[in-house]
Amino acid sequence: MKKIRFVTSEAAPLAKTGGLADVCGTLPLILNQQNYNTSIIMPWYKNLEAKKIDRSIVRLGNEPRYAIYGKTTINGVDVILIKDQQFFNREEYYGTDDGPYPDNDRRFIFFSRAAVQYISKHDSSAVVHAHDWFTGLVPLYLRSRYKRSRFRSVFTIHNLQHQGIFPASSFYLSNLPAYRFSPRWTEFYGNLNLMKAGITAADRLTTVSPTYAEEIQTQQFGEGLEGVIREENKKLTGIINGIDTEIWNSETDPYLEEDEQFSASDISGKKRLKSNLLQEYGLKNGSDLPLIGTVSRLAQQKGIDMLLDMRQELSRLPARWIFLGTGEPELEAGLKQWEREFPDRVRAVIDFDEKLAHRIVAASDIYCMPSRFEPCGLNQLYCAQYGTVPVVHRTGGLADTVADFDESDQNQATGFSFKNLSPENLKKKIEQAVNLYDSKPATWKQLQQNGFERDFSWKKSANQYAKIYDSLVEEMK
Numbered sequence: 001m002k003k004i005r006f007v008t009s010e011a012a013p014l015a016k017t018g019g020l021a022d023v024c025g026t027l028p029l030i031l032n033q034q035n036y037n038t039s040i041i042m043p044w045y046k047n048l049e050a051k052k053i054d055r056s057i058v059r060l061g062n063e064p065r066y067a068i069y070g071k072t073t074i075n076g077v078d079v080i081l082i083k084d085q086q087f088f089n090r091e092e093y094y095g096t097d098d099g100p101y102p103d104n105d106r107r108f109i110f111f112s113r114a115a116v117q118y119i120s121k122h123d124s125s126a127v128v129h130a131h132d133w134f135t136g137l138v139p140l141y142l143r144s145r146y147k148r149s150r151f152r153s154v155f156t157i158h159n160l161q162h163q164g165i166f167p168a169s170s171f172y173l174s175n176l177p178a179y180r181f182s183p184r185w186t187e188f189y190g191n192l193n194l195m196k197a198g199i200t201a202a203d204r205l206t207t208v209s210p211t212y213a214e215e216i217q218t219q220q221f222g223e224g225l226e227g228v229i230r231e232e233n234k235k236l237t238g239i240i241n242g243i244d245t246e247i248w249n250s251e252t253d254p255y256l257e258e259d260e261q262f263s264a265s266d267i268s269g270k271k272r273l274k275s276n277l278l279q280e281y282g283l284k285n286g287s288d289l290p291l292i293g294t295v296s297r298l299a300q301q302k303g304i305d306m307l308l309d310m311r312q313e314l315s316r317l318p319a320r321w322i323f324l325g326t327g328e329p330e331l332e333a334g335l336k337q338w339e340r341e342f343p344d345r346v347r348a349v350i351d352f353d354e355k356l357a358h359r360i361v362a363a364s365d366i367y368c369m370p371s372r373f374e375p376c377g378l379n380q381l382y383c384a385q386y387g388t389v390p391v392v393h394r395t396g397g398l399a400d401t402v403a404d405f406d407e408s409d410q411n412q413a414t415g416f417s418f419k420n421l422s423p424e425n426l427k428k429k430i431e432q433a434v435n436l437y438d439s440k441p442a443t444w445k446q447l448q449q450n451g452f453e454r455d456f457s458w459k460k461s462a463n464q465y466a467k468i469y470d471s472l473v474e475e476m477k
């Protein structure tokens with residue numbers, strides 16, 4: 001059995017703020033159905049239950065700290081949790097409304113180092129798979145301190161926008177030799193950049209879609225690291241995320257009532273579900289109109305502000321809108337404002353609610369996702385499971401997974417996508433979708449069926465990761 005260690009700041013269902021958690025919660029399970037022994041290492045956040053199994057001293061600069069290790073499982077996959085008296089026993093994972101926690105450098109340098117110490121103590125050899133900036137030092141510690149015949153690393157970029165940039169003075173917390181603080185490894189315009197550490201030190205680099213893998217090598221999407229990524233592009237692969245097709249499944253979705261569940265061949269349950277949802281949320285006279293849904297972090301990245309700017313015109317369309325999301329206060333307030341202006345047509349639920357997320361994705365006819373950039377995106381994949389037709393900006397994973405109605409064969413098209421990001425182009429595509437829904441039911445049905453036929457399960461993607469792990473195991477021999 002090949003040993004794989006995931007090191008991550010979140011894994012569903014134990015801790016989740018976004019797609020990173022879905023990937024880290026599901027991929028290990030799929031790998032373990034093959035010839036791998038995969039486990040997860042993550043912080044021991046508040047309220048997580050686990051059995052204490054080990055402890056060690058982890059140095060953070062001059063300061064020795066105690067790491068306590070606990071063990072639990074997610075769907076049969078072992079999870080090692082790392083506790084520190086102060087760092088993780090907090091209400092939030094990364095920060096509050098006032099901003100990121102000011103000691104995030106200490107928290108995640110500590111976590112990365114404690115994870116590597118655990119692995120080196122318990123594994124004679126392993127492939128270590130680290131995720132996003134929180135764990136960017138993991139590949140560098142492995143490379144710096146251990147024989148290459150014991151450990152190799154994979155680093156995955158889930159979102160390049162957040163890089164973990166700290167003042168140069170934070171570098172001493174890592175106890176790495178001074179030469180590692182150079183532009184070759186971790187230095188970024190005089191600061192410490194933990195994402196860069198992962199990118200430069202890992203043996204393989206992946207990101208979550210082929211298009212995003214190309215985009216991050218350009219100035220437009222590279223967030224300043226495009227040059228570094230171009231340097232490393234021989235080790236870079238884009239692998240689209242899979243989805244958990246047991247949970248996101250129109251026939252068995254536990255968040256739908258039995259008579260609201262439906263299949264590709266009989267979608268009458270979808271109509272009942274939509275009608276129930278419209279009623280629950282006070283959206284009037286909408287049964288025959290398309291329901292447009294969005295479930296999202298409310299961040300600049302997601303492009304919701306463009307909808308808000310056009311809300312007067314959009315509200316005139318024969319459609320109903322439902323939003324679920326939390327995030328930036330201006331976007332939350334903007335959606336609430338839109339709801340106040342058009343109370344019969346628009347509902348904005350400011351919350352994080354797994355059940356409602358499922359119900360919106362399943363009930364909607366159209367799903368709107370105008371992200372400025374989107375490394376992979378999950379909701380457009382979920383939509384395909386429910387006959388929900390996405391309208392997206394053609395970027396990153398959205399470009400790889402939604403086939404545009406105008407530009408694809410009618411037997412292939414799954415939604416609507418526009419290339420150049422602008423409010424006008426977005427509006428045109430929404431109008432086109434609303435129009436088609438109304439005027440050409442047979443064509444609409446075809447789009448839904450094309451979606452149902454797509455296979456976004458983890459199997460294909462897991463095989464691509466497996467190939468990478470296998471090549472690293474070969475190199476260690």
Ligand code: ADP
Nearest residue numbers: 018019296297325351352353354357377378379
């Ligand atoms: P990102 O990771 O950038 O937030 P993704 O599309 O990759 O975007 O993943 C977002 C995940 O989080 C999806 O599973 C989505 O359904 C979920 N999600 C986002 N906001 C909410 C919310 N308010 N309530 C429930 N689930 C949400």
